[in-house]
Amino acid sequence: MNVATNNELKSTIALTGLYHVMDPEIGLNIVDLGLVYEIRFNEPFKEITVVMTLTTQFCPMGESIVDATKQAMQQSFPDYSTEVELVFEPAWSPDKISEEGNKYLNG
Amino acid sequence: MFAPGPNSPIKNTDYRVVLPFYAYAALSFLLATIIISTDVGAFTQSHFNAKALAVTHTMALGWGTMMILGASHQLFPVLIEGKLYSNFLAHSSFILGALSIPLLIYGFYTFNFGVLAQTGAVGINLAVIAYLLNLSLSIKDSKSRNVHAVSAFTAVIWLLFTTLIGLLLLFNFQHPFLPEASVHYLSLHAHMGIIGWFLLMVVGVGARLIPMFLISKYENKKTLWWVYGLINAGLTLYIYVFFTDNHAILSLAPIALIAIALALFASFIYKAYQKRIRKSVDEQVKTSLLSVGMLSIPLVVILAFVILMANWGHRQFLTLYGFSIFFGWISAIIIGMTFKTLPFIVWNKVYHKIAGLGKTPNPKDLFKSNLFMGNIIAYVLGFMIFCAGILLTDTVLLNIGATLLLINAVLYNANVFFILFHQAKLK
Numbered sequence: 104m105n106v107a108t109n110n111e112l113k114s115t116i117a118l119t120g121l122y123h124v125m126d127p128e129i130g131l132n133i134v135d136l137g138l139v140y141e142i143r144f145n146e147p148f149k150e151i152t153v154v155m156t157l158t159t160q161f162c163p164m165g166e167s168i169v170d171a172t173k174q175a176m177q178q179s180f181p182d183y184s185t186e187v188e189l190v191f192e193p194a195w196s197p198d199k200i201s202e203e204g205n206k207y208l209n210g
Numbered sequence: 211m212f213a214p215g216p217n218s219p220i221k222n223t224d225y226r227v228v229l230p231f232y233a234y235a236a237l238s239f240l241l242a243t244i245i246i247s248t249d250v251g252a253f254t255q256s257h258f259n260a261k262a263l264a265v266t267h268t269m270a271l272g273w274g275t276m277m278i279l280g281a282s283h284q285l286f287p288v289l290i291e292g293k294l295y296s297n298f299l300a301h302s303s304f305i306l307g308a309l310s311i312p313l314l315i316y317g318f319y320t321f322n323f324g325v326l327a328q329t330g331a332v333g334i335n336l337a338v339i340a341y342l343l344n345l346s347l348s349i350k351d352s353k354s355r356n357v358h359a360v361s362a363f364t365a366v367i368w369l370l371f372t373t374l375i376g377l378l379l380l381f382n383f384q385h386p387f388l389p390e391a392s393v394h395y396l397s398l399h400a401h402m403g404i405i406g407w408f409l410l411m412v413v414g415v416g417a418r419l420i421p422m423f424l425i426s427k428y429e430n431k432k433t434l435w436w437v438y439g440l441i442n443a444g445l446t447l448y449i450y451v452f453f454t455d456n457h458a459i460l461s462l463a464p465i466a467l468i469a470i471a472l473a474l475f476a477s478f479i480y481k482a483y484q485k486r487i488r489k490s491v492d493e494q495v496k497t498s499l500l501s502v503g504m505l506s507i508p509l510v511v512i513l514a515f516v517i518l519m520a521n522w523g524h525r526q527f528l529t530l531y532g533f534s535i536f537f538g539w540i541s542a543i544i545i546g547m548t549f550k551t552l553p554f555i556v557w558n559k560v561y562h563k564i565a566g567l568g569k570t571p572n573p574k575d576l577f578k579s580n581l582f583m584g585n586i587i588a589y590v591l592g593f594m595i596f597c598a599g600i601l602l603t604d605t606v607l608l609n610i611g612a613t614l615l616l617i618n619a620v621l622y623n624a625n626v627f628f629i630l631f632h633q634a635k636l637k
Contacts, residue, residue, distance in 0.1 A: 127573050129425065129488070139528040142453060151446065159422065163222055163554055167562040197427050197487050208488045 104114070107141040107154075113180075117142050117151065120179035124171045128166055131207055133172065137199025140190065143185075151167055151185045156195045165189075224282050225559040227300040229630060231280020232552055234308055235544070236626040243612070246342060246596075247321075254601055257528050258393060263318035269536040270403060271311045271334065275369070277544050278411055279303060279341055281551055282362065288347060288358040288416060288483025290419035292352025300345035306337035323383040331377040338373050342366050357434040361414025364442065375399045398452050399475040405445045412543055413437055414476050416498070420479055423495050423550060424486035433478050465512060472505050483604055492521025492574070495588060497546030504542050507534040507597075530600045537593055537615065541545035545589060545622060549577055553631050560634050569636065576632050581625045588618035 108114035121139055122132045132140055133155065153172055157165045169187050176185035189192035200208070244254070245265050251262035283300050287293055294300065310333025317327025317576040345366055349359065376399055379392040388395070417434050444467030452462050479502050483491075491499075508531050557573040565569070596611025598604070 127457075128423075128554060130572060155421065159288055160291040161222065161293070163284060163288070163551075164558065166222060167558055170562055197425050205487065210489070210491075 108143070109189050110144045112144075113144050114142050116121050116179055117153075117176060120175040121153075121172065122169065126158070126168060129158075129208075131200075131204050133168060135201040135204035135207070137201060137204070138168070138195060149183045151180060151183045152188055153185065154188045154190060156190055156193075157197050160191055221365070222558070223287060223294045223300070223506055225555050226299050226553055227294075227297050227304070228284045229559075230280060230281050230285070230304050230308070231276050232302070232555075233550065233627060233630060234271050235277035235280065235328070236548075238268050238311070239541070240278065240619040240623050243616040246610040247609075247616045250599070250605055250612050253529055253596075253608055254603050254605065256525060257532060258396070259319040260319055262314050262529075263321075266532060266536065267311075267318055268315050269540070271307070272315070274408060274536065274540045274544065276304075276307060276311070277548070278408075279307065281547065282411070282415070283344075283417070284551065284555060285415060286359075286362065289354075289356065289362060290349055290352040291347060291354040291413070295344050295347035295351065299340045301333045303337045303340040303344065304332050306340060310334045310337060317380075323380050324397040327545060328377075328384075331373070331380045335370070335373045336375055336416070338366070338370050342370055343536065348558055356462050357431055357438055358414050358418040360416075361410050361434075361438050364438070365407050365411035365414065367626075368380040368402055368410060368445070372399060372403040372407055375402065393540055398449065400532070401445065401448055405441060405448070408535075408540055409468075410438070410441050412540075413441065413471075416502070416543070417475065417478060419485075419547070420495065420498060421482040423488075424491065425488045426481060426482040426486045426547075428478075428482040428485040430478060430481070433474055437471045437475050437478070440467050440474070444471065465509070469509055469513075472509060476502055492550075493579070493586065494546045494548075495580060498543050498550070499546075501539050501542035501546060504534070506541040507538055525604065526601050530597060533600060534597065542587070548622075548626065552626065556629050556632050560632060564634065564636065571635060574625040576629050577625050578628060581621050581628075585625065586619035587612045588621060592616075592618055 106114065106118065108117075110140060118134055118139075121134050124133045125131065125135055126138070127135060129136065136158070138157065139155045143152040143154070144150075145152070153176065155172065157168065162168075163178075169189070172187050173185045176183070217390060242265050245261060245268065249261055252259050252265070255262075283294060310330040312336065313326045313330030315330075317323055317330060349355075352359075375395065378388065378397060379395055382388045382392045395581075414434075417437075421428060444464040447460075447467065448464035451464065467533055479499065483499070511527060511531045511534060515524070515531065553573040553576040556576055561570045592611050592614030594611075595607050596615060599607030599609075599611050
């Protein structure tokens with residue numbers, strides 16, 4: 104996986120939380136699925152922005168995934184507020200699935 | 211680096227719009243199997259009889275059309291990458307369809323094409339118009355014009371032609387005004403519905419959904435445009451041949467065009483399957499893949515009918531042709547896709563606000579897999595035995611097949627309502 108960030112340490116904690124957010128249809132977490140592009144921390148305002156995508160626009164599970172992402176960040180960083188920024192460029196493709204994700208799907 | 215997405219790209223169609231269609235379709239499937247179980251004799255006579263007409267329209271409208279209308283209200287936003295224009299129009303479409311279909315079916319069942327049946331037919335047309343209007347306005351507001359969305363939209367236009375002709379035929383029974391009797395136009399009405407509505411819609415949406423569920427890297431829009439063009443050309447040519455000289459060679463041409471389209475579609479699905487990342491394919495997708503294979507049955511039957519019609523009875527071929535379309539191909543894809551889509555819609559309804567608060571069941575845990583397997587076994591056996599019964603005009607086989615199909619519909623309904631009434635369970 105390749106997730107951009109401006110705070111490596113906090114990003115590791117954030118990713119640990121995001122590993123628990125699953126795409127319910129595929130059964131794989133959103134990090135290994137390659138949906139998370141960037142995690143930005145705005146320290147003065149105690150804000151986190153998760154830049155992510157969905158496997159398809161208007162994905163029927165999109166609302167659940169975004170809500171679960173916010174809740175996971177809230178649990179990892181109770182003092183921060185979380186914003187999820189959905190982007191569709193670059194669009195998601197199966198090439199974005201991590202090696203671990205591919206192993207899971209091949210299993 | 212990252213371009214922002216459209217406004218509210220995750221706001222989905224309200225589940226209250228979609229779920230009633232699923233419930234209605236499931237009950238219609240049950241009703242159709244009850245009708246055939248009570249009198250299999252209808253399948254040993256001419257296909258133009260009260261019960262066969264009632265079963266056909268229960269399957270085509272109550273089961274196939276209502277299910278596709280429901281699922282497409284959820285999936286059309288994915289195809290066009292835009293929001294559904296109106297929940298009100300979607301509700302209107304359901305209410306009009308749900309109230310009108312029983313009137314029409316009752317009319318057929320009693321072989322009375324009077325006011326009740328005519329009111330039903332008018333209501334069905336209004337339901338289709340509401341649906342078409344909703345899709346048109348949704349497309350107008352979206353930026354994406356892909357082959358899947360265009361196929362689905364064209365299919366709905368064919369559906370409107372089909373129901374309008376159905377309405378005209380119904381009035382023509384009571385007060386003849388067309389050049390020929392209504393029976394003459396039945397094959398035109400049927401093929402607009404089967405090829406224009408069902409085939410085009412299933413091919414357009416299936417070519418998007420099946421690779422998506424397989425997580426396939428395969429894409430080939432060009433092939434899908436060819437499939438789209440060939441199906442529309444085949445149907446248009448069929449209509450031309452119908453109204454002009456019914457020359458034997460020319461009447462084979464539409465079949466050939468549709469056959470090429472189906473071969474291209476099957477090859478597209480096969481390549482998508484080969485290039486899938488998700489190696490383990492669940493039973494629901496397998497059932498949908500089976501339906502792609504089942505498309506070949508009506509094709510073989512109609513070819514055999516054209517080639518052998520001089521030597522063998524028309525009745526068995528025509529009955530088998532219709533049966534293999536509605537109880538074979540259409541039912542297989544609906545049964546498979548029900549348990550691929552409905553659990554997610556209900557899961558979203560029940561869990562989306564509480565997904566991060568604890569461990570939730572997976573959507574696939576919302577239905578009983580043992581019921582699903584029983585459903586599939588009863589369905590496949592029932593379908594094959596009933597087909598044999600039609601071909602051999604054997605009422606024992608027809609009764610066994612009908613009983614198995616009834617069991618399949620009971621198990622299907624049990625599972626559907628088990629999902630619909632699911633309550634939140636956090637672990």
